[in-house]
Amino acid sequence: MSxxxxxxxxxxxxxxxxxxxxxxxxxxxxxMVMRADQSEAAMSGDVVFEGDRVIAKTGSxxxxxxxxxxxxxxELGLVTVAxxxxxxxxxxxxxxxxxxxxxxxxxxxxxxxxxxxGAAGTVAIVDAVVTDDDExxxx
Numbered sequence: 530m531s532x533x534x535x536x537x538x539x540x541x542x543x544x545x546x547x548x549x550x551x552x553x554x555x556x557x558x559x560x561m562v563m564r565a566d567q568s569e570a571a572m573s574g575d576v577v578f579e580g581d582r583v584i585a586k587t588g589s590x591x592x593x594x595x596x597x598x599x600x601x602x603x604e605l606g607l608v609t610v611a612x613x614x615x616x617x618x619x620x621x622x623x624x625x626x627x628x629x630x631x632x633x634x635x636x637x638x639x640x641x642x643x644x645x646x647g648a649a650g651t652v653a654i655v656d657a658v659v660t661d662d663d664e665x666x667x668x
Contacts, residue, residue, distance in 0.1 A: 549576035550610060551595020558589025560602070581610040 553562070553575045560571040563582040571583065571591060583593050584607045591602040598615035602608045606620045 547578050550579050551577050551593060553577060553583065553591055554594040554599060555592040556589075557591065559586040560584065560589050560591040561586070577610045579610055583608050583610065 553560070553571045553573055556571055556573050561568050561584045562571045562575065562577065563584065564578065564580075577583065577593060577595055583591055583602050585591050585602045585604055587605060589604060590606075593600045593602060593608055593610060593614070595610050596612045596615055600608050600614045600620070602620060603622070606622045608614055608620050
């Protein structure tokens, strides 16, 4: 083969579309796939490419099958399709999924401390404002 023919073959190989590395195995609810600068709704059976980001919206979940493993994307989670996704910490969570149950997840003792701590701080501020005599203090 000539060098010109090798150059043409190399250029064709570089310009061809990348091959899919897996698929969206399951979708429950509103799940999006972000690819480059575009996003679209994901459906079961959709192919995924390395670098895609799969995002599950509120109340939704998905399973991504790629690189020899199934990775769960839970509510408000994001998984980047890459060989590392098969590890234990492949998902990034946002909002409620990260914060857990929020106020409902706090113990009664913690809720009491927050309530009374806030109330005590409010009383101290009101007292300082009400009793301020606007007289400058001497050094």
